Amino acid sequence: MSRISLFNDGIKVALPARYPQPSGTQVSLADGIAALQRIKAFMSPRQSNAVSELMHGEEGGFFIAKMIELDRRITDMPVTYEQNEVSDPIAYLHYFMGGSDWYITEKDMEGKGTEQAYGYACLNGDMMNAEFGFISIDELCSIVIRGFMTIDLDFHFDPTPMSVIKTRMGDRYGSHA
Incomplete structure (x- = not known):
């Protein structure tokens, strides 16, 4: 386990060993950074800055894949009033x-x-x-x-x-x- 400080508070947190990538999935740091830039408005500046830093670290694969997943979800999610007639949105x-x-x-x-x-x-x-x-x-x-x-x-x-x-x-x- 590695220990890093995620924010400016100086508190070190432990990160688990390498996050396994799903088989057959190829993601690049550039793809993750591009996804983060597109969804940055959906996170606090503190959280997006931490993710940006973590994408370059030992657990980078997890954060890169997660940003790409969230980018797709946010892109595809309904806009206001689209679930108006849905009984269980x-x-x-x-x-x-x-x-x-x-x-x-x-x-x-x-x-x-x-x-x-x-x-x-x-x-x-x-x-x-x-x-x-x-x-x-x-x-x-x-x-x-x-x-x-x-x-x-x-x-x-x-x-x-x-x-x-x-x-x-x-x-x-x-x-x-």
Whole structure:
């Protein structure tokens, strides 16, 4: 395991041994950097800077492949109002910080896709007040608390129907919305 500092806080974190590439997959650093540039607006500056650095490191293959995967997902995800008639919309992106979660079901149809996305927000595990609505990804990604905490894009989230997400959240927080 290697230990590196991901941010300017000087705290070293351990990275596991090499991440195996899926067989038959060829990805290059240039492809990963290009994908990161296209989706940079969907991450906080701190997170995108860390990913940029990590793509050059020992675990670079994982981060390169993940940026390419997220680029494809974001490119192909529905834009606002496309899931209006869907009874169980799919969440394509998940943002988190502490006990707060934001699930994005549709990116904005204009601009970078981050100005007025649509999704579900649950702040501090409060299922009673969790709701669907418009979410500014730009605002989420610009929040910095106490000089170092940010809202991050979940790299391990797979597109999931909202009914499944709400059930999981209800199980975790003790009530269903």
